Amino acid sequence: MVKQGQRIQDLVGLIHKLYAPELAEDWDNVGLQVGDPGRPLDRVMVALDPGLEAVEAARDAGAQALVTHHPLLFKPVKRLTPDDAVGKVLWTAVRDGVAIISAHTNLDCAADGLNNWLAQKIGVEQALPLQAVAGDYLKLIVFVPVGHEDAVSDALFSAGGGQIGAYDQCSFRSSGEGTFRPGPGTQPYIGTVGQRETAEEVRLETIVPKRKLLRVLEKMQKAHPYEEVAYDLLPLKNQVPGAGLGRIGKLAQQATLGEFAARVKESLGCDHLRLIGTDQMPVHKVALCGGSGAFLLQTAHRQGADVLVTGDVKYHEARQAEELGMALIDAGHFATEQLMIEQVIQSLQAAARQLNWGVAFEAYTGEEDPFRFY
Numbered sequence: 001m002v003k004q005g006q007r008i009q010d011l012v013g014l015i016h017k018l019y020a021p022e023l024a025e026d027w028d029n030v031g032l033q034v035g036d037p038g039r040p041l042d043r044v045m046v047a048l049d050p051g052l053e054a055v056e057a058a059r060d061a062g063a064q065a066l067v068t069h070h071p072l073l074f075k076p077v078k079r080l081t082p083d084d085a086v087g088k089v090l091w092t093a094v095r096d097g098v099a100i101i102s103a104h105t106n107l108d109c110a111a112d113g114l115n116n117w118l119a120q121k122i123g124v125e126q127a128l129p130l131q132a133v134a135g136d137y138l139k140l141i142v143f144v145p146v147g148h149e150d151a152v153s154d155a156l157f158s159a160g161g162g163q164i165g166a167y168d169q170c171s172f173r174s175s176g177e178g179t180f181r182p183g184p185g186t187q188p189y190i191g192t193v194g195q196r197e198t199a200e201e202v203r204l205e206t207i208v209p210k211r212k213l214l215r216v217l218e219k220m221q222k223a224h225p226y227e228e229v230a231y232d233l234l235p236l237k238n239q240v241p242g243a244g245l246g247r248i249g250k251l252a253q254q255a256t257l258g259e260f261a262a263r264v265k266e267s268l269g270c271d272h273l274r275l276i277g278t279d280q281m282p283v284h285k286v287a288l289c290g291g292s293g294a295f296l297l298q299t300a301h302r303q304g305a306d307v308l309v310t311g312d313v314k315y316h317e318a319r320q321a322e323e324l325g326m327a328l329i330d331a332g333h334f335a336t337e338q339l340m341i342e343q344v345i346q347s348l349q350a351a352a353r354q355l356n357w358g359v360a361f362e363a364y365t366g367e368e369d370p371f372r373f374y
């Protein structure tokens, strides 16, 4: 049975479940860029860029949301008029009721995200992240009187605490004694004002994504019997399993750079490649990063990559590859990222089907590489 009544906020939640915003770079701006979270939703369009034509195409197709890779808003908006490029898109999106939601570096880094798809597309097997990322997580430790640990755990979990990969309700409990002395004017749950009290307590620990912290704390306070809840928050530097910048893996069989370049060109459907290296160079271990990934050249080299596949390679980066004796393939920013459209649609469709959503997803097909080869 189709579940009725999806809203923009449900789509944002689903996107963030698949591509956790904790994975995004600090400078990035992912998630809902413009739109009313409470607005009903039954059709979604997916594009690489939040251009005016994509917003218009979404509107003409009857879509209430446009999901893009590149975010619309980076710099503060000083005025909202249709006189500049971003203003024109915002103006149209608001006027025509098209919400714009972006999954950018969180999509790049996700375990089942853009770079993984790029690896599959160009035949790189058993691809692992080239550079791990630390998610934006906190450790929450709360001291709970014995008998209340289940209620407090339930509250933490229902607000989004305790999720590790595909496991939820993850926590650790240890027992001990807590001490406290209620001050004047307090109404202690246990003990007497002015006297030190000892209580059997459970130390309850769990992991919390930073963006869910306020809600988790709010629910924790409500479920906790103490007037003054004792808790600690510690920043974590945990790496997220399977997620990270770029990918590195191996081709099923060693090839020459010439053969591999031809395969990349065909699988990504790009007219031209820029190559650093000779056609006969052997290629087996391949590093890759969709978009602008030449900053990963040294990292790829250290991990023994024969070649790095990316876009937006600059002159000095090409020279650096030469000096390292490593091959470099620039397939273009567009060609190494455009494949996200079909893959995001497939992933969202599968997730929506499981949730019995009555929402249709379609690709924006009007995008082209802005570069022409002359």
Ligand SMILES: [Zn+2]
Pocket: 070, 290, 291, 292, 333, 337
């Ligand atoms: Zn990009």
